[in-house]
Amino acid sequence: MKKISVLVVDDSALIRKLLSEIINNQPDMEVIGVAADPLAAREMIRARNPDVLTLDVEMPKMDGIDFLEKLMRLRPMPVVMVSTLTERGSDVTFRALELGAVDFVSKPKLDIVSGLKEYSSEIANKIRIAKSARFKRHLPLSVTKSATADAVLPVMLNHISSTEKLIIVGASTGGTEAIKEFLMHMPPDSPGILVTQHMPEGFTKSFAHRMNSLCKISVVEAEGGERILPGHAYIAPGHSHLLLKRSGANYMTELNHGEPVSRHRPSVDVLFRSAANFAGKNAIGVILTGMGKDGAAGMLEMHRAGAYNFAQDEASCVVFGMPKEAIAAGGVNEVVSLKDMARCVLTKLSNMGSHGNRI
Template sequence: MKIKVLIIDDSALIRSVLKEVINSQPDMEVVGTAPDPLIAREMIKELTPDVLTLDVEMPKMDGLNFLEKLMRLHPLPVVMISAYTEGGSSITFKALELGAVDFVTKPKLDISKNILENSNEITDKIRAAAKAKLKNTASFNITQSHTADAVLPSVSNAIISTEKIIIIGASTGGTEAIKEVLIQMPADCPAIVVTQHMPEAFTKSFAERLNSVCKITVKEAENNERILPGHAYIAPGHSHLLIRRSGVNYMTELSQAPPVNRHRPSVDVLFRSAANFAGKNAIGVILTGMGKDGAQGMLEMKQAGAYNFAQNEASCVVYGMPKEAVAAGGVDEIVVLQDISRKILAYISSQKSKTT
């Protein structure tokens, strides 16, 4: 059975180009297009689509109001369309909070050309949305694939330290999952370093949004800054984020090395750096996401002495990355999303008691 897609966008050009992209795939088809949510509402009843693509600014009813009503009355997987603007970023994150599965950035110029060039990103996200578990989560089209070896080699860590550090990776559905974990963290928790697959236009506003609701300080990571307790550092969308050592301190490092598992930033790269430079003092967390990025890196963390958590299938939007990490043997505990923060803090407390 093909994935049935309904396109909702006030631009006739975007509706036409999206329809061309989707219908070019053997496993999906556009069953209808609508210029506004009111028309879409009737088409949903008639056509029973599997996935909606939804614009955020439309006549008669904006996308957020429609999304809120849809998720309350007739939940369906939704992939949002958003522009590369700070305001658009805020709208996009609100949409994810309301229940959208993922988003695709809408270009300002050469719309038709850009959508066609990013057709794999769009169709991959529609496939993920079709499989997603609905709640009441950017990967780029890169054909060449690398491992974390393209960024840094795996080395044994001879540095002795007791400072704990929490390392988190996520993709589809991860924006809300990361918020769920970070919002429960106390102000004095160990430092947290996060890679979420996301375009660079969104990572700064994502960090700012988290900072506004968390007890800890959340920021977009910069190159060569000291990693401090009570802080979370979000990988910028243009670079891999790594940790390294400078004496007894953890430091950030940004890398423009090739994408790994088709992603930059890559979870495998962050996890590899944690295995190299934190070892047994790292706590790894892999959250909801499509694909396998992070599975090999989490195994390397475990082999270096880290203790690792994976989000369980029932609470994931897409059970891809955690499933692969479990299958690879790198996971110590599989935990429902709402309990991950508590489990991390309990583990850290237990380790402290062993050393006193």
């Protein structure tokens, strides 16, 4: 089997060396070149035609974001960004995802050597996903035995009679752009929205702030204990599961720092389980692009509790993993393209008699 060829672009000789060691230690990939700046990288791309590029943000001669923008316009290819976990860095990372980068890896602030080595599995997996995603040749999903939503909360259907509707969203790889596309079409009087996106702690607040600046609705990082209001979206923080709860007649947010579910905290399965427990037929579920199967079991529980569920179609997904698994599990009512998702959800809500209106 041909190995995934990777070009490492970073102005730090130490980072280039560490990334090269991590990649070359994988049986299915190899580094075919390293570059200290985008101009050198451009020549190596022409000469060696790598499958995947790892790209730093701040570099001499040309900023990594400027290079990415030119690259995606002239020679699109799979890119995994390497970013420092800072407020400024996270904003830059989201810009990179908007331009077409498949995913990102957070550089540790301290002790870069041991920090990057701890991330070796994550780095390798994101390179594999990038290679698969951009060329639509999906690798078989790696399924390992892991905890289910039972580790965080049991099934306990508690549907107090209510007409208040909610939209419950889950996503992973490629999800930041998919969520943006979805939320930007939500009107100010849309039902409350809960969102779990697989994202490291430190990025979710910046992501919520960015969405808030672009959308007609208010978007915040969930803090727990908030009353869920129409025209508001609540993003799961990177350190905790986001759950839906009831307090009397009101829907509320809750944060839970329990063990990872499907290898993730926050987990889509946990959010969907809580929606099945407390919202039932008042919920509309949406599962977007992502690697793996997180959300499939929870969406089926939502479906059985009376929710109406949408999945993003394969053609518009960066990775058709999570939607595919949810469809296969039998919890999806409709499969639609990303560009039609908001319209279809709002049309369904209008037919249900909710606050949502047609676009």
